Amino acid sequence: MPSPDLPPNLDHLFTHRVDTRAVDFVRPADTDRPTWAVYQEARYLGTVHAQVSGAKRHWHVQSLREQHRDLDDAIRALRRPATWQVDQARAxxxxxxxxxxPHMIVLDTQTTSLSDPWAVQIALTDHCGRVLFNEHLNPLADITPAATALHGTTPQKATTAASFSAFVPHLAHLLHGRRCLTYNAPFDYSVLERELHRHFRSPIRAQAWLRKSTWVDAMRPYAAWKGLWSARRGSYRYQQLGSSYDAATNCQLLLTTLEQLR
Incomplete structure (x- = not known):
């Protein structure tokens, strides 16, 4: 049975699966602290300490001098490949x-859904976070209840807004000839591609319009900088940017996040 001084539901010896791979936790007999030595396939990974404050628990990774709110992330940090410092420096x-x-621009979209999405909001900021464009759009399509619950745009609210086509010339002026920074570029790119295809009624013209900008995705570099290794995927685990569902706020949040990497 667990000792009263241990965090709830964690025994002296237990096994926990992280990204489909089993990890064994062994509490040394010579300590009263909530500390476990961590092994994977009989190989010692490191030692973690549970730090409990009220209902909150953090995991301190001894060898890395890092704290993680999630035990799985603490293990992912211990699984970092030998190339991590090089990968982090590259990021x-x-x-x-x-x-x-100074010519870089940041873009984010909010959409009708995650599958076959249409834009309900598009925002762009400059490299300092100043808002250059921030418009709510009529997607001319249904908005799923799940999407509305996140970003707050209801079908009724959307019907009073202009459609994407009204902003194509202005977006071209802001985007063309610049590097366009996004978080999860394939998604935002696909949203604009669908909108442009509908606007031009030509996939070739839509793609030509988009190729006038250089699209840059921050997801992979940020994941490498954090260095939480997914054993299941064999790569650094993508990180959530934040909890905002406003496109302009997300652009500014991305810039603030990337400032940490400098």
């Missing part, structure tokens, strides 16, 4: 390059 150089570009 820092990437961040400095993109953030120092």
């Amino acid at each position: 820092r150089r990437w961040a400095r390059d993109i953030l120092d570009d």
Whole structure:
């Protein structure tokens, strides 16, 4: 049975699966602290300490001098490949390059759904976070209840807004010839591609319009900088940017997040 001084539901010896791979936790006999030595396939990964404050628990990774709110993330940090410091340095150089570009622009969209999405909001900021464009749109399509619950745009509210086509010339003026920074570029790119295809009634013209900008995705560099290794995927685990569902706020949040990488 667990000792009263241990965090709830964690015994002296237990096994926990992280990204489909079993990890064994062994509490040393010579300590009263909530501390476990961590093994994977009989290989010692490191030691973690549970730090409990009220209802909150953090996991301190001894060898890395890091704290993680989630035990799984603490294990992912211990699983980092030997190349992580090189990968992290590369992410820092990437961040400095993109953030120092005065012509760089940041883009985010909010949509009708995650599958076959249409835009209900598009925002762009400059490299300093100043809002250059922030419009709510009539998607001319249904908005799923799940999407409305996140970003707050109801079908009734959307019907009073202009459609994407009304903003195509202005978006071209802001985007063309610039690097366009996004978080999860394939998604935002696909949203604009669908809108442009509908506007031009031509996939070739839509793609030509988009190719006038250079699209840059921050997801992979940020994941490498954090260095939480997914054993299931064999790559660094993508990180959530935040909990905002406003496109302009997300653009500014992305810039603030990337400043950490410098």
